[in-house]
Amino acid sequence: MSRYDPASIEPKWQAAWEEALTFKATREGDKPKYYVLEMFPYPSGRIHIGHVRNYTMGDVIARYKKQNGFNVLHPMGFDAFGMPAENAAMASGGHPKDWTYGNIDTMVGQMKPLGFGLDWSRMFATCDPEYYGQQQALFLDFLEKGLVYRKNAMVNWDPVDMTVLANEQVIDGCGWRSGAPVERKELTQWFFKISDKSGELLDALDTLDNWPAKVKTMQANWIGRSRGLQFAFSTIDAPEGFDRIEVYTTRPDTLMGASFVGISPDHPLAKQLEKDNADLAAFTAECRKMATTEEAMEKAEKKGFDTGLRVRHPFDTAWELPVYVANFILMDYGTGAIFGCPAHDQRDLDFARKYDLPVVSTFAPAMGEEGTFILPEDGGPAYVPPKQETVRWLKPFNWDEAATGEAAIEAAIDFCEKNGVGQGVTKFRLRDWGLSRQRYWGCPIPVVHCDTCGVVPEKKENLPIQLPYDEAGKPIDFSIPGNPLDRHPNWRDCECPSCGKPAKRETDTMDTFVDSSWYFARFTAPRATTPTDLSEAEYWMNVDQYIGGIEHAILHLLYSRFFARGMIETGHLPESAKEPFNALFTQGMVTHAIYRRSYLKRIDDIDGAPAHLTTYRYYYPEEIAVREGKAYLVNDDVETQLKAGDEVEVVPSAKMSKSKNNVVDPMAIISTYGADTARWFVLSDSPPERDVEWTASGAEAANKHLGRVYRIAAEIAAGDAPSTKEDEALLKETHKTIHDVTMGVESFGFNAAIAKLYGFTNTLSKSRAGKEAKTFAAKTLAQLMSPMTPHLSEEIWQLLGGEGLIADAPWPKADEAMLVEDSVTLPIQVNGKRRGEIEVPKDMPKEEVEKLVLAHDAVVKALDGGTPKKLIVVPGRIVNVVV
């Protein structure tokens, strides 16, 4: 009998699918459509085991839906613009384009042997001029509709390299290459008006029933709708034009506890005052030397500078408050100015204590709940109860002494509006999406700067505006910092599309999030000469199941939702595609143990004298033998002087990282065990939304199991046992497995489905049923496994005389009548602890169950002649006796 040999069967079936065009997406007959999409990869160089897991999940869904009678669209492409290509060019020469396309070739070559049911004819990369040219067309349409505009915004500026840095290129406030402290620099940049749709993007989250709640919560918090009061403090002896400072507050109810006004270092008033105040100018300059990230802002020590300027409290003109410039106030949010109420905000309280400002409580815990409460003015922490909690008001203006924060806020807004102090307003935290990047390897922004006409959109017939490959006849030099488009000898020079005079191209390129905000729509008609083909988009959109990492919960998914709306407004998508992803699933990572040993590394110090440094030596999995959870070296290690057999430290479940030598290469796994083993393992060991740890023993076990399934099937095919009285039991078990596995696949419970398949394989292996029943069971097993292990399943299907390709065979249906059990085992609890069980007919009335329970030994013993306090019978589930 032949053995399971993935190396021969996998290429065979891949060829068969390709020949039969099995996975080509077609609009065939009147079948319903199903669009399944995994977030497309960045072409980093090689595929990663995490990719294998992600695409296997999508493939399971795609194959399952196809077998359930859907026209399936399951495409693949590459998110191919971005910084790593430029970094590679900087580090080792070469051109981002060559690097990127080379990587794509490699990765496609690695993905094909995995047997994914993908329609490769639709593949594209976002750096293809055919793709980004259509993106430029979209940009022009967005511009025409007023969805794009220009304004000034801050970037991280490296003053030594004279270049703009990405946030990840800023390390501890310094440029990653130059080491120079970064500065903030203001540039005119392009923005998408996503904030116009804040309310809509927030409200529509409620319609996304098949999105994880956590993702919706994250987006809702990110958009951040708040209701508050906008009003102005009038200033005393302020510079011309600054007689008022507009502030926005979500806690107008605490206005009587205000003790200072804070403005952003980028506030126009700060910029005015620093002109005549060198100390203030030094302070704001210091503030502007911070990275632009929210994290850096929030984690920095909260500092302020007293401008000396005073404002009047809106309720009492005799009450004056100082105006501070404070480093934690963002110019982008609200009005860039706040009032501080130290009693009810910990940050304001820290600030007040630092600068010796008054602390005045406006409310305290409700009567009877004071407990050990200490007022903030008496040294306690800031008192910040939930807004829904009723508190005792010390300084209400028009509400009861006992009221919730919520009620007080509304009352305060109402009071302020009636007294002409301000306006109730709704604001959002969401800022407009800055899309300009001062980089080469991105989609050029198709506009022209003309001395006469200003900013002019490029003509559509001139698209795509292609990136230049050469520079003065030579490949572009990436060793020089800065944007090569900016210094290119002639790429910038062009004709004004409006007046025809010499003009200059925009040299900013687009954020790569733009590329990934509409690729899903492009897949519906990837070769169309317009961004989309409406008929195709109408048929295939929306994405029925989208699968990707939780790291994209906010930006990518929010931007895509915005883009879908923009594309509807510009006629590129039907109205029904407003929410482009019907269902979302966020999968976990694949992790792997790190094997390491700390040792003293000998180094030469500055004087050339030998010195030692404690460091780690990381070992590759191939260098390690694992026994009973402990790791030992296979060979001697010269560097650390360790010998073969010496133990090394194991750090389990670590994120795979090249520098920690704990990456596993999918290609090595395929050559050792085959693609089906890799696919089976990444699904079997962990729930899909959680991380999975890759272990060599787990992969080997998966491989053994597949070999076992093959062997069982081959034995059945070779046998000729007549039917027996066990046929019925096996048939029943087969239908139960169909039911359980179907439920598992439908609910993304792949690991649970696989556990059922293990159980069923054991049952089948032990069954003494006849050939007919066993053949049906084995064919069903092959079908149920086929979305996960498609090659093995095809092989078994063929072996057992299945018709055509298993990939085309209809998914098995469980016979409901076979699933009914006539009796159930009821566990008996006494005071919530399990003390025994009884076997009863499924529909036995409660009263009879109670009788049986009271007669049960354990219950009689526990009652000790008394009567139960309570007897709870949950039909078909459990019985609990309270004594």
Add this chain to the structure above:
RNA sequence: GCCCGCGUGGUGGAAUGGUAGACACAGGGGACUUAAAAUCCCCAGCCUUCGGGCGUACCGGUUCGAGUCCGGUCGCGGGUACCA
């Protein structure tokens, strides 16, 4: 800092508020074999005076009943608007 998750045997994990540990790995025992590999079968949370007791990161609460719900703490992970 802020927002969102996660935490169960030696390991990965299972469990609509209802028998905690399914299924698997590693481990132990056995069968087959001259032997090994491969394969097949069985055992197994921890402690125990063998009555039972303890157990789902930690502390507390709700409930007849909590891994699951609520409050707090600790640890880890993701995001934090120019990494993708």
